[in-house]
Amino acid sequence: MTAGRVPDRDTCVLRNLVDRHAAATPDKPFAVTPEGATITYAGLRARVRAMAGALQRLGVAQGDHVLVWLPNGLDGLVTWFAINYAGAVYVPINTAYRGGILEHVVRNSGARLMIAHGQLAGRLAEIATAALTRVVVAAGDRPALPGLEVLGAEALAGDGAVADLDRPVEPWDTQSIIYTSGTTGPSKGVLSSYAHLHAMGTSLAADREGRSFIGPDDRFMVNLPMFHVGGTAPTYAMLVAGGSIALLEAFDTASFWRTVEATQTTVVILLGVMASFLVKEPVRPGERQTPLRNAIVIPFAAEGITFRERFGVTTRTLFNMSEVSCPLIADENPTVVATCGKPRRGVQLRLVDAHDVEVAQGEIGELVIRTDQPWALNHGYNGNPEATASAWRNGWFHTGDAFRVDGDGNYFFVDRFKDAIRRRGENVSSFEVELEVCAHPAVREAAAVAVPSEFGEDEILVALSLAEGHTLDPADLIAFLRPRMAHFMVPRYVRILDDLPKTPTRKVEKYLVRQSGITPDTWDREKAGIAVRREKLSG
Structure with missing residues (x-):
C-alpha cells in the first residue's frame, strides 16, 4: 500500500x-x-x-x-x-x-x-x-x-x-x-x-x-x-x-x-x-x-x-x-x-x-x-x-x-494508566508483577491490583488461580518472587481463587478483584511475619 x-x-x-x-x-x-x-x-x-x-x-x-x-x-x-x-x-x-x-x-x-x-x-x-x-x-x-x-x-x-x-x-x-x-x-x-x-x-x-x-x-x-x-x-x-x-x-x-x-x-x-x-x-x-x-x-x-x-x-x-x-x-x-x-x-x-x-x-x-x-x-x-x-x-x-522503550527500540506495555500502582514512593506495573507471578509453575493466571494501605499510597494484592493438579503455599510464592523482582513489587496480599472474573474475551475484570479487596480468605504476608525490604549495600 x-x-x-x-x-x-x-x-x-x-x-x-x-x-x-x-x-x-x-x-x-x-x-x-x-x-x-x-x-x-x-x-x-x-x-x-x-x-x-x-x-x-x-x-x-x-x-x-x-x-x-x-x-x-x-x-x-x-x-x-x-x-x-x-x-x-x-x-x-x-x-x-x-x-x-x-x-x-x-x-x-x-x-x-x-x-x-x-x-x-x-x-x-x-x-x-x-x-x-x-x-x-x-x-x-x-x-x-x-x-x-x-x-x-x-x-x-x-x-x-x-x-x-x-x-x-x-x-x-x-x-x-x-x-x-x-x-x-x-x-x-x-x-x-x-x-x-x-x-x-x-x-x-x-x-x-x-x-x-x-x-x-x-x-x-x-x-x-x-x-x-x-x-x-x-x-x-x-x-x-x-x-x-x-x-x-x-x-x-x-x-x-x-x-x-x-x-x-x-x-x-x-x-x-x-x-x-x-x-x-x-x-x-x-x-x-x-x-x-x-x-x-x-x-x-x-x-x-x-x-x-x-x-x-x-x-x-x-x-x-x-x-x-x-x-x-x-x-x-x-x-x-x-x-x-x-x-x-x-x-x-x-x-x-x-x-x-x-x-x-x-x-x-x-x-x-x-x-x-x-x-x-x-x-x-x-x-x-x-x-x-x-x-x-x-x-x-x-x-x-x-x-516504555529500550535502547534497541523494543516497546513494552507497562499498564493501563488506570491500573497503575503507587507503593512506597515507587510506580509499580501490575502487568510486570503478573508476569513474574505467572512464571511460577503452580500458577495458571494472576491479576495484581492496588488495595489501600494503612500507611497511605497502595499495597499490592495478587489474585490467582492454580494450574490443574497443583497446590501453592503463598509463602512459597513470595520466596519464588523475591529474587525475581524489586522489593517494592513483591505483593503483600495473595488470594487464591478457582477462576478469576473475566469478560467473554478472556480479559480479567480487575475492577471486580479490586472491589472485593482484602477478603477473609486473603493471605497477608506481613501477618505471616514475612518482611521484604530493600537490600542494604555494603561499603
Missing part, C-alpha cells in the same frame, strides 16, 4: 470481497466448524445476499446501525456479512451484557433493529430499549418483549434479490461499531471503517514491513468472539487473503489440539492466558505433529518461548486494541519476554507525558499513534464527542496505555 493512500473497494470493502471470491473460487471453503459444517465462498455469498435482501425489506437502509447479539457461529458470521453487504453498520453486543451496561450500549447504538438469540433477547425486558423497535430472534425461543415487535428467523429468509444501494460502499464508510470491554468504565463504541478493519486484519498477519505470512491456503482459528476485534480482525484477514477460518464458539484448553487437527488450522491468536494454559497441560505423544504453523501470542510472556520450543510452532506477538491497527509488531520467534515489538511500516509512535510532551528514552509515557494511511485507525467514539476529542487531541490518537 502506497503511503497516504487507502486500499480500493475491491481489496477492502466486504461486499466487493465476497462477490470477487465467490466468482473466482466458488467451491473453496471460507468457514469450517469443529462439528464438520462448511460454508464455501459461493454458499457464503448466497446466504449473505438472501439475508441482506431480507434486511432491506425490514427497512434497513444504507448507513443504518443494526445490533447483533449472537454467539460465534455460521449464523453470526452470515448476519455480520449481510449487514455490511446491505451497506449498513454492524454493531455486535457482548453476550455477557445485561442490565445497565446493556441498556447503555442499546441506547448509544441508536439502532432500531436487533438480531439476537432468544435466550439473550429475554434480557431486553429488564431495560429501557431506547430507539429499538424490532427484534428478530435468529435462534432459540421468542421471548415476550412488551413494547417491541419480535419476529422469528423466517424474517431473515430471502430469495437473494438485493436492492441497489444509494451509492457504492467506500473504504472510509463506517463498517462496524465495536464496544470496548468496559472493564474500567462505560463501554465506548469504536467507529471503525472498512479501511481500518482492512489495515488491522492485514497487519495482524504480516511482519513489520507489511509482508504477509498467510495466504489463500491458510486457515485462521477464530476462537475469540465476533463482538471483539479478536474475532473480527482474523476473519477479515482471511477474507482479504482469500483463505478460510475455523470458527469456534470459544477457546477450550482440553479440546484445543483436537480442534486444530480436525479443522486443519494453520494460524491462531492465543490471547491472555491461553498459551499459559496450553504449556501447562501434560505432554502428549506426537504433540509437535500439527498443522498449526503460526501462533500470535499476546502478551508475550515466558510461556510464548516455551510454546515455540515445545510444539515447534513459529510464535509472533504484537500490540493492538479496538481503536488501532497493530502498530507494534515483533520479529518472528521473539526472545525478549514482554516485548510488544517495534513500530510497523506506516505508523508513527511517541511516548508522552500528560501534556503530550515526549518523555526521555527509558521513561514511561502514554503511547500515542498516527498513521500514513488515512482511515487506518478509528474515526471516533459513537455518540461521544467528548471522548473522541480527548483521545484524538493534538492530532494523535491517545491509547491510555503506559509504555
Whole structure:
C-alpha cells in the first residue's frame, strides 16, 4: 500500500470481497466448524445476499446501525456479512451484557433493529430499549418483549434479490461499531471503517514491513468472539487473503489440539492466558505433529518461548486494541519476554507525558499513534464527542496505555494508566508483577491490583488461580518472587481463587478483584511475619 493512500473497494470493502471470491473460487471453503459444517465462498455469498435482501425489506437502509447479539457461529458470521453487504453498520453486543451496561450500549447504538438469540433477547425486558423497535430472534425461543415487535428467523429468509444501494460502499464508510470491554468504565463504541478493519486484519498477519505470512491456503482459528476485534480482525484477514477460518464458539484448553487437527488450522491468536494454559497441560505423544504453523501470542510472556520450543510452532506477538491497527509488531520467534515489538511500516509512535510532551528514552509515557494511511485507525467514539476529542487531541490518537522503550527500540506495555500502582514512593506495573507471578509453575493466571494501605499510597494484592493438579503455599510464592523482582513489587496480599472474573474475551475484570479487596480468605504476608525490604549495600 502506497503511503497516504487507502486500499480500493475491491481489496477492502466486504461486499466487493465476497462477490470477487465467490466468482473466482466458488467451491473453496471460507468457514469450517469443529462439528464438520462448511460454508464455501459461493454458499457464503448466497446466504449473505438472501439475508441482506431480507434486511432491506425490514427497512434497513444504507448507513443504518443494526445490533447483533449472537454467539460465534455460521449464523453470526452470515448476519455480520449481510449487514455490511446491505451497506449498513454492524454493531455486535457482548453476550455477557445485561442490565445497565446493556441498556447503555442499546441506547448509544441508536439502532432500531436487533438480531439476537432468544435466550439473550429475554434480557431486553429488564431495560429501557431506547430507539429499538424490532427484534428478530435468529435462534432459540421468542421471548415476550412488551413494547417491541419480535419476529422469528423466517424474517431473515430471502430469495437473494438485493436492492441497489444509494451509492457504492467506500473504504472510509463506517463498517462496524465495536464496544470496548468496559472493564474500567462505560463501554465506548469504536467507529471503525472498512479501511481500518482492512489495515488491522492485514497487519495482524504480516511482519513489520507489511509482508504477509498467510495466504489463500491458510486457515485462521477464530476462537475469540465476533463482538471483539479478536474475532473480527482474523476473519477479515482471511477474507482479504482469500483463505478460510475455523470458527469456534470459544477457546477450550482440553479440546484445543483436537480442534486444530480436525479443522486443519494453520494460524491462531492465543490471547491472555491461553498459551499459559496450553504449556501447562501434560505432554502428549506426537504433540509437535500439527498443522498449526503460526501462533500470535499476546502478551508475550515466558510461556510464548516455551510454546515455540515445545510444539515447534513459529510464535509472533504484537500490540493492538479496538481503536488501532497493530502498530507494534515483533520479529518472528521473539526472545525478549514482554516485548510488544517495534513500530510497523506506516505508523508513527511517541511516548508522552500528560501534556503530550515526549518523555526521555527509558521513561514511561502514554503511547500515542498516527498513521500514513488515512482511515487506518478509528474515526471516533459513537455518540461521544467528548471522548473522541480527548483521545484524538493534538492530532494523535491517545491509547491510555503506559509504555516504555529500550535502547534497541523494543516497546513494552507497562499498564493501563488506570491500573497503575503507587507503593512506597515507587510506580509499580501490575502487568510486570503478573508476569513474574505467572512464571511460577503452580500458577495458571494472576491479576495484581492496588488495595489501600494503612500507611497511605497502595499495597499490592495478587489474585490467582492454580494450574490443574497443583497446590501453592503463598509463602512459597513470595520466596519464588523475591529474587525475581524489586522489593517494592513483591505483593503483600495473595488470594487464591478457582477462576478469576473475566469478560467473554478472556480479559480479567480487575475492577471486580479490586472491589472485593482484602477478603477473609486473603493471605497477608506481613501477618505471616514475612518482611521484604530493600537490600542494604555494603561499603
